Amino acid sequence: MYPALAVVAALREQAEVLWVGGRGGMEEQLVPRDGLRFEAIPAAGVHGVGLRALPGNVYQLVKGYRAARGIVRAYQPEAMLFTGGYVGVAVALAGSGVPKVSYVPDLNPGLALQVTTRLSEAVAVTAPASRQGYGPRRVIVTGYPTRPELVPIEAEQARRNLGLDPDRRVVLAFGGSQGARSINEALWLALPGILGMAQVIHITGELDWPRVEGVRAELPERLREAYHPYSYLHTEMGSALAAADLAISRAGAATLGEYPLYGLPAILVPYPHAWRYQATNAQYLAAQGGAVVLDDKTLARNLLPSVRGLLQDPVRLHRMAEAMSGLATPGAAEEIASEVARAALSGPATGSSSPNPGFPAESTPGASRGASSPAGEPE
Numbered sequence: 001m002y003p004a005l006a007v008v009a010a011l012r013e014q015a016e017v018l019w020v021g022g023r024g025g026m027e028e029q030l031v032p033r034d035g036l037r038f039e040a041i042p043a044a045g046v047h048g049v050g051l052r053a054l055p056g057n058v059y060q061l062v063k064g065y066r067a068a069r070g071i072v073r074a075y076q077p078e079a080m081l082f083t084g085g086y087v088g089v090a091v092a093l094a095g096s097g098v099p100k101v102s103y104v105p106d107l108n109p110g111l112a113l114q115v116t117t118r119l120s121e122a123v124a125v126t127a128p129a130s131r132q133g134y135g136p137r138r139v140i141v142t143g144y145p146t147r148p149e150l151v152p153i154e155a156e157q158a159r160r161n162l163g164l165d166p167d168r169r170v171v172l173a174f175g176g177s178q179g180a181r182s183i184n185e186a187l188w189l190a191l192p193g194i195l196g197m198a199q200v201i202h203i204t205g206e207l208d209w210p211r212v213e214g215v216r217a218e219l220p221e222r223l224r225e226a227y228h229p230y231s232y233l234h235t236e237m238g239s240a241l242a243a244a245d246l247a248i249s250r251a252g253a254a255t256l257g258e259y260p261l262y263g264l265p266a267i268l269v270p271y272p273h274a275w276r277y278q279a280t281n282a283q284y285l286a287a288q289g290g291a292v293v294l295d296d297k298t299l300a301r302n303l304l305p306s307v308r309g310l311l312q313d314p315v316r317l318h319r320m321a322e323a324m325s326g327l328a329t330p331g332a333a334e335e336i337a338s339e340v341a342r343a344a345l346s347g348p349a350t351g352s353s354s355p356n357p358g359f360p361a362e363s364t365p366g367a368s369r370g371a372s373s374p375a376g377e378p379e
Contacts, residue, residue, distance in 0.1 A: 001027050002254060003105050003333075004083045005034060006145035010337035015344070018075055020068065022087045030234075041067035041087060061090060068094035079344035081336070082116040084109075092116045099343035103336055104130060105144060105253030106277040107284055121343060124336050126256050129284065142336050143329020144257025150238045152262055158242035164199050164228065169311060172244035172264075174203035180250055182296050183269055184208045187248065188215050190304035195223040197311050201240050202229045245317065246310055248303070251282035251293075259290065260327035265320035266291040267306055269299055289323035 001021075008017050021027040023040040031038045042063040068090040080095050082088040082102045089112050092100060100120040104113055107130050117123050122138040125131060131139050156166040164170060171194055175183040184204055187194075188211075194200055204212060209231040216224055233240055241247075241262040249255065251268040259266050268291045270278035285291035292310070294302050310317050 001030065001083075002147055003103060003145045003257075004081065005031070006147050006333040007081060007083075007103070007336045007340070008034070008036065009148045010145075010333040011340060014341060018071075018077070020071060020087060020091050022085065039071050041071070041090060061086060064090035065093055072098070079340050081340050082113065082120070084113050086112045088112055089115045092119045097348045099346050099348065101336070101340050101343050103142070103145075105256070107256070107280045108275075108277045110275065110277060121346070122339050124339060126253070127284065140335070140339060142339075143332035144253065144260075145333035145336055146257045146261050146330075148333075149235060150241070150258060150261060153239070153242050155243055155245075158239040159199075161239040162201065162228065162236065162243055164201075164243060165226075168226070169198040169245045170201060170243045171198045171246050171248065171307060171311075172201045172203075172240055173248040175205060175250055180205070180269075180271070181208060182299055183248065183250070184211075186299040186303045189300055190307065191215070191227065192219065192223060193304045194307055195219070195226045197308065198245065199226045200228065201244065202227065203233055203240075204229055204231055206231050246307065248307070251278040251285070253277075253281065255285065255291075256281055256327075257329070257332070259285070260324050261330065263321045263325035263328075265310065265317055265324060267294055267303070267310070268292070269294050269296050272296045285324075285327075288327060290320050290327065291324075 019031050019036045019038045042060045072094045077098050080098050080100045101122045102117045102120040103124040123134045124140050124142045126144045128141050159166045173187045212229045247264050247266040251270045268282040270282045282293045286293045
């Protein structure tokens with residue numbers, strides 16, 4: 001969702017944008033906040049869902065395709081942008097003849113993006129290591145498009161914004177938009193030891209938020225004020241990233257863009273049920289020198305020693321920060337937006353009827369007049 005929002009922001013001056021997303025998803029609440037038109041259609045995953053759920057999910061995809069056909073006919077997009085998610089497959093199939101651009105946030109595309117990239121004239125990727133495997137399509141390396149509101153500021157100011165001690169180190173821990181129970185559990189186990197070295201910003205996700213009060217009550221009083229839990233951060237996320245000396249998180253695609261933007265070293269814990277894309281992301285950042293990778297199964301045992309080792313080695317932590325900063329690509333959103341505009345100007349794909357003039361829409365999957373239609377990405 002966030003890469004698509006970043007590209008939409010770059011397109012807003014030159015395109016009318018429609019965001020097509022999954023019914024009941026988080027984007028249904030967040031996207032309209034940015035003043036974007038939003039259409040929801042049925043969607044469901046088919047990879048790794050189990051045989052019992054598969055028939056129902058396939059049926060939802062068929063319903064989504066029918067709904068997408070109606071949206072495409074009514075909206076007449078000139079281009080589409082896809083950034084992941086099964087809604088994008090339905091929209092891409094419904095938009096036969098409309099020029100398409102796919103952006104692959106992770107180093108390896110998920111199943112939905114494997115489909116939409118085959119239907120796209122151009123594919124944008126995050127890193128040079130991802131250029132292969134797209135056949136004759138135009139492939140451009142853009143980097144990861146970060147949200148416009150993520151603007152690096154001084155750590156001291158960011159800490160004041162969040163009510164932190166500006167002179168103490170900060171560890172940021174989170175598991176993605178829904179949280180991550182294994183990271184939460186491991187952090188709570190290690191919390192007394194970490195709080196002796198640093199302040200902790202902990203984004204728990206909504207599911208584990210009810211446990212926070214009990215965790216805080218069990219902390220020694222001298223450590224309690226250094227623990228700063230949140231169920232979720234949206235507009236304040238930039239301050240959290242700028243305030244931190246070290247992050248502990250999953251290895252979703254955002255780590256490839258947001259951590260480099262802030263020069264933030266990380267301990268990455270790939271989600272074990274996310275096919276291989278999180279593991280690949282984490283290994284890439286570790287190979288570049290910006291991250292340490294821990295296994296989810298042994299996280300509870302290894303988290304505290306890993307945090308302690310990094311915080312007690314400022315030279316290594318500084319080198320990791322420099323390595324992360326070296327991967328930053330601040331112009332990625334504008335470059336992808338330019339590619340979408342190029343697609344809109346190129347006219348309909350060969351062998352299909354031409355849509356009416358206009359720019360396409362953006363979203364998790366979407367269609368838009370003269371812009372694009374993004375598709376949301378998994379964790």
